[in-house]
Amino acid sequence: xxxxxxxxxxxxxxxxxxxxxxxxxxxxxxxxxxxxxxxxxxxxxxxxxxxxxxxxxxxxxxxxxxxxxxxxxxxxxxxxxxxxxxxxxxxxxxxxxxxxxxxxxxxxxxxxxxxxxxxxxxxxxxxxxxxxxxxxxxxxxxxxxxxxxxxxxxxxxxxxxxxxxxxxxxxxxxxxxxxxxxxxxxxxxxxxxxxxxxxxxxxxxxxxxxxxxxxxxxxxxxxxxxxxxxxxxxxxxxxxxxxxxxxxxxxxx
Numbered sequence: 001x002x003x004x005x006x007x008x009x010x011x012x013x014x015x016x017x018x019x020x021x022x023x024x025x026x027x028x029x030x031x032x033x034x035x036x037x038x039x040x041x042x043x044x045x046x047x048x049x050x051x052x053x054x055x056x057x058x059x060x061x062x063x064x065x066x067x068x069x070x071x072x073x074x075x076x077x078x079x080x081x082x083x084x085x086x087x088x089x090x091x092x093x094x095x096x097x098x099x100x101x102x103x104x105x106x107x108x109x110x111x112x113x114x115x116x117x118x119x120x121x122x123x124x125x126x127x128x129x130x131x132x133x134x135x136x137x138x139x140x141x142x143x144x145x146x147x148x149x150x151x152x153x154x155x156x157x158x159x160x161x162x163x164x165x166x167x168x169x170x171x172x173x174x175x176x177x178x179x180x181x182x183x184x185x186x187x188x189x190x191x192x193x194x195x196x197x198x199x200x201x202x203x204x205x206x207x208x209x210x211x212x213x214x215x216x217x218x219x220x221x222x223x224x225x226x227x228x229x230x231x232x233x234x235x236x237x238x239x240x241x242x243x244x245x246x247x248x249x250x251x252x253x
Contacts (some may be wrong), residue, residue, distance in 0.1 A: 024074075037049070046063060048062055055148075059079060085111050088243060104136050111146070113150060115133070121204075178219060183237055
């Protein structure tokens, strides 16, 4: 009888570091990271892990020195080149904190290149904690295997987004009043997916978005979706028909 493999499969821990990485580089971790590796994961000197800096891919590292609140890593070799991700941005109206956290976490896992909080007339959140969202994105990237972090931009009004956007970047917006079926609408290329707040865009806002150059209204199906569900459904659909899910399928054939 064949042996039953352990589950979950054993893998090396992954950690994001802000210092540029390279073969032979020594990295001093901050106290929180040292505590996580040493006291939570209980890794000792000589233990291996994977690290990435968001620019140079993924690297194999070894713990060189470990103390109660300090730890250094020795970078040994490159294990993965920087990933190539689709040029798709997700603009969303901030919602309740827990739902926004979920949106950022899952959008990172799905491969969004940039996240843009957009303040609309019906937006219920009056502030966005960018440091918190960045921390959530980092943790998601560590767990899902990304080697690049999504850029998280400062919040902006819907009017400013429409006025300053590059018209060559296709603007897909989920319009609850109707639009082209999303799987047929999405095409490869520089894209911006715009999702409204709870209650949707106002009539005035929908008109302004529809009037924007290179704007495409899309439908996400017959049911009313929560704002965070709509954002993730749209991004997942894009990845399947126009993003790197499609490219991964092509490589298997």
